[in-house]
Amino acid sequence: MILSAERRLLVRERAHYACEYCGVTETDSAGELTIDHHQPPRKGGTVDDLQNLVYCCVRCNQYKSDYWPIQPHDPPLWNPRSEPRTEHMLSLADGTLYPLSPCGTFTIRRLRLNRPPLVAYRLRAMRKREDARLLAELRQLMQLQEQLQQQHAHLLREQQALLEQQRDLLTTLLNLL
Numbered sequence: 001m002i003l004s005a006e007r008r009l010l011v012r013e014r015a016h017y018a019c020e021y022c023g024v025t026e027t028d029s030a031g032e033l034t035i036d037h038h039q040p041p042r043k044g045g046t047v048d049d050l051q052n053l054v055y056c057c058v059r060c061n062q063y064k065s066d067y068w069p070i071q072p073h074d075p076p077l078w079n080p081r082s083e084p085r086t087e088h089m090l091s092l093a094d095g096t097l098y099p100l101s102p103c104g105t106f107t108i109r110r111l112r113l114n115r116p117p118l119v120a121y122r123l124r125a126m127r128k129r130e131d132a133r134l135l136a137e138l139r140q141l142m143q144l145q146e147q148l149q150q151q152h153a154h155l156l157r158e159q160q161a162l163l164e165q166q167r168d169l170l171t172t173l174l175n176l177l
């Protein structure tokens, strides 16, 4: 199956250039990712319907393979095109994903979404966000400090002017005596 360049670009843009299953970006994997059919065409899925196309890293694509629930007890796989991830998984502070539903449990297991390099990747991303937040706070504090210094300088100038007026007044008074 060959998708047109326009359709491929649309899928990439829609996914913000990141794997819709695990979140790894093109930049971090130094190349374009793959396009996955959420429901494989061999198992009844459409070939180029946008709703069935998921932007996907090579690893997630390999692990997912052509899984599709056929038997009544086959668990469903999370569809990032129709359900937010937060319905099925929770991001923990240690970089792992915690399942919130049977679909989440199955998807994490099938796609190995807690594979060690991915956990390390999430931890690094969290640290980056935290660093950016701290930097923004530091910038705000520095701006505040600069404003305070300016106010302080202004007050000093006013005080100096008052002292000069006081001195002039005293000089005038002394001259009158």
Ligand SMILES: [Zn+2]
Residues within 6 Å of the ligand: 019, 020, 021, 022, 023, 024, 056, 057, 058, 059, 060, 061
């Ligand atoms: Zn992925």
